[in-house]
Amino acid sequence: MNILVVGGAGYIGSHIVKQLIDSNHKVVVLDNLQTGHAKAVTEPAIFIKGNVKDKPLLRNLFTETSFDVVFHFAANSSVEESMKDPLLYFDNNVSGLITLLEVMNEFAVKTIIFSSTAAVYGDTSEKVITEDNETIPKNPYGESKRMMEKIIQWCHTAYDINYVVLRYFNVAGADLSGAIGEDHQPETHLIPIVLEVPLSKRDFITIFGNDYDTKDGTTVRDYVHVVDLANAHLLAMNYLLEGKESTIFNVGSSTGFSTLEIINKVEEYTQKKIPVKYGNRREGDPHSLIASSKKIESVLGWKPQYTDLNSIIDSVWKWHTTHPTGYENDV
């Protein structure tokens, strides 16, 4: 298959690119390197630096290669930043997708796998969230992803563009090869941030709010290993290529861990004390997000292999200890 991966140099995109390459697909990666790293793109995938909003560039790519499938990962994805500068999110995420779909449609490329998020659900009172749950995002990041889902769905109705939308819960971990991992500047994800304490890059962890309506007052999230997530993408692609019905799947572990529990697990794993300070709640943060992954398990036959939190921490630790400066000094 000829596959375009938009945002394929980022943390999640690069892990999907690796699995696509490992499965012998031909991959073109388009990424503006705003948060991605050219070095994260597994060879022999072709890397093109550019913006998804650059329609002439997209037209060139689609002219050069007849793509069978497009994976779309490119998006700004910080909840906190989105609360401060929502237009950045609507412009890059929503307008970016519109441009991509326009060009897909022009070139009759009719298959897209779209990277969405549990943030579309907002602050649901459901303990375990199914795909039918109402979607009332609590922040512009989640709002932008909800809009993107709707745009894709209307394009399905009008132009027969087929889609799988994958709503990720909290993604963590790194490829087991140790070759690629997560490198955000600054890091915004909990597990790598917590590991910065035993890695002597940070003195303490700030927990934003301990008065949430959860078991210990800190926010609860559902963690899925990036390798399992990447596998879900390949299953989704094969599902669409078999002509099956466009749909939305949650991708999570169906288990929730609180921020405090994550910190305790990392202390256990590294045998180092992690000092904690408490700050105010961050705007836009829901209390608890736990996926029901029954649908993806039954429809795609997805079976996550790394459901143990330790296997996630282990792969992150391996990546960070072997790449103390991320991709910076990688060759």
Add this chain to the structure above:
Amino acid sequence: MNILVVGGAGYIGSHIVKQLIDSNHKVVVLDNLQTGHAKAVTEPAIFIKGNVKDKPLLRNLFTETSFDVVFHFAANSSVEESMKDPLLYFDNNVSGLITLLEVMNEFAVKTIIFSSTAAVYGDTSEKVITEDNETIPKNPYGESKRMMEKIIQWCHTAYDINYVVLRYFNVAGADLSGAIGEDHQPETHLIPIVLEVPLSKRDFITIFGNDYDTKDGTTVRDYVHVVDLANAHLLAMNYLLEGKESTIFNVGSSTGFSTLEIINKVEEYTQKKIPVKYGNRREGDPHSLIASSKKIESVLGWKPQYTDLNSIIDSVWKWHTTHPTGYENDV
């Protein structure tokens, strides 16, 4: 006040421009004339031909004039077309608004009156729709307007942009001066289409679906006179300039007329027989849309003056009989 009216050469925009000019405001109209008419812009408003997505042009306009308020009417607005080509709607409507808000924010212009629609509600089971009703649009046009509302609301949270969103039900009628009216090519609104029969421009009316869940099986809509609607915009502007809270208002008459009832009323008014044919339902058309306008009446003190359907028909008839080719041969 210095006021920018984006889409001010269109049917609804031009009626608001006229009332703003009549109230001695300084008005700049930006319109790409895709469906608008330069002749519809009441003097001495300044007319600029251009697209809301043209950021350099917007920056020039905002540099030249320090605007107090922006009215935003520019949008593609055909339900039927949106079902066939949703990307046109997401691109022009959603991306267009994002660009406008970016420039407003750059120039610290913090007040917007936004033209939304009852189409955001979708096919509600409520007999009379209040602003708290859930919003599940049935077509990409309504979806695009729902997105635009959400974008404005997040900009309020983040940048203190103040807004009034007006959700129009079916707008009809023409200014009582006879100087401006509705001129769409092709016409898509029911009342002017029905009047084309007695005006000898059309032989019969096609009713799309007579098996809807309504009193006579034809779709039911709530008609508001464009002069009353324009008045609602001026009240909304004054409300915001007094520093009051940003919010959403329905603008309708709280009364529903079926398509058949409209045809009968026009027959009565013109004393001419209007032949009817029945076609299939159009995709994306809700059964019934009737506004509760209690909120705008109590908060803004809005009192529609032309609630009688005859007064709407009368003004449309006057416009069409005095302007048989619309603005085309107007001087």
